[in-house]
Amino acid sequence: MNMAVIGMIAGMALAFAGYFGGFGAFLLVAALGAVGFVVGRFLEGDLDIGDIFRARDDRRR
Template sequence: MSMAVAGLLAGMALGFAGYFGGFGAFLLVAALGAVGFVAGRFLDGDMEPGDFFRRAGGRERDARRR
C-alpha cells in the first residue's frame, strides 16, 4: 500500500471519528493511529527503541570530537 493510500485512509478515519464522535474521539483516533504507526515501524525493523533517546547524529558527532 502506498503512503498516499495510507494517508487517505487515516484522514478518512479521523474525519469519521470527528464527525460522529466529536473532538475527543478525533484525538483518541489520532493518538492510537500514532501508536500503531510507531509499533508498525518497530515490527518492520525500521526503528529501534534507542531511536527515541539518541540525539540527532549522536555517535557520528561524538566520533568527530576525538
C-alpha cells in the same frame, strides 16, 4: 499499498471519528494511530527503540 492510499484511509478514519464522536474521539483516533505507526515501524525493523530514548548528543556520533 502506497503511502498516499494509507494517508487517505487515515484521514477518512479521523474525519469519521471527528464527525460522529466529536473532538475527543478525533484526538483518541489520532493518538492511537500515531502509536500504531511507531509500533509498526518497530516491528518492521525500520525503527530502533534506542533511537527514541537516546540523548540528542549521542545521535551525532
